[in-house]
């Protein structure tokens with residue numbers, strides 16, 4: 001049941017999705033929650049949503065959803 005995740009030129013092998021999520025998911029730089037699904041990226045920083053990006057002073061960020 002193992003599978004590979006290709007990211008940024010590297011191949012990561014996982015045997016469960018939760019392992020992959022914990023290894024691959026970025027962390028919101030405002031509230032520290034793990035970003036699973038659609039986060040927002042602003043100036044190279046990751047946030048779980050537009051509200052956190054705005055809380056960090058990133059203007060003009062809107063949720064993609």
Ligand SMILES: [Zn+2]
Pocket residue numbers: 028029030031032033047048049052
């Ligand atoms: Zn957040």
